[in-house]
Amino acid sequence: MLYRLIICLSLISSAFCNAPKLKVVATFSILGDLIRQVGGVDVEVNFIVPESADPHVYQPTPQDAAMLAKAELVFINGLDFEGWLERLIANSGYTGEVITASAKVKPRILVNSKGETVDDPHAWHCVKNAMLYVECIADALIAARPSLKDKILKNKETYLNELIKLEEWVQAQYQRFPAARRLVVTTHDAFWYYGDAYNITFLSPVGISTDAEPSAAAVANLIKDIRTKNIRAVFIESLSSRKLIVEIAAEAGVNVDGTLYADSLSASHQTASPAQSYVAMIRHNTQEIVKGLDS
The missing domain is CATH 3.40.50.1980 (Nitrogenase molybdenum iron protein domain)
Structure with missing residues (x-):
């Protein structure tokens, strides 16, 4: 009886440990890295725009649509950065949540040559803004996979501490x-x-x-x-x-x-x-x- 109980517990533990990773797609590599740092080994992160391509003028491919169709969660920068995304989502058939990682950032607002109001999307270059991205990312990952809450919160805390040290280092370089x-x-x-x-x-x-x-x-x-x-x-x-x-x-x-x-x-x-x-x-x-x- 004890032997069977041990076997059952072992199988349950194995099934838990081998739970499939949360499949996440980010629009570009910088955002993808922030998600990897927060999600850790339990989150599979792919990104649409390769490092060699310019996100401003990127032309999505059928392979991008196929990758998006398999995602459980999609992260975007927002702030008028991914003008091509709406068309890509429509072509992919993705119906899940689209998370705007910059949602907590106060954007720089500009007027373009056509007289239209636009946001400056490059908010990640301020390390304090990247910390706000991390908060949004962690909240979204936990909502999508509550069983990972403790791991994600631990990863978030570790990474935020690293970003705090980075911010202090950058400030010191220009003194x-x-x-x-x-x-x-x-x-x-x-x-x-x-x-x-x-x-x-x-x-x-x-x-x-x-x-x-x-x-x-x-x-x-x-x-x-x-x-x-x-x-x-x-x-x-x-x-x-x-x-x-x-x-x-x-x-x-x-x-x-x-x-x-x-x-x-x-x-x-x-x-x-x-x-x-x-x-x-x-x-x-x-x-x-x-x-x-x-x-």
């Missing part, structure tokens, strides 16, 4: 630079939240979306700013063409300092991949900017 020197040029207007958090002014030839076309006046004004304000921190972004920024830097008589990651992590399969996680991306970008400000 020796007066505000007047904290001037950085990038490919598009993706780093406002970072700049607002760490008192850095970012200048760029185009707006918040990479599909915008720079005007001749905007380029001329940027070249003038680089010259007159003695800006030395000039960067390309990992998903953007080098051509425009290289031409601007050459005209202004400065060098391009390196690469920043704005809308995607770096590919995990690459040997030299400095931004394979959210934390690594923030550290890499900060170290690059500091080197640029020091030049």
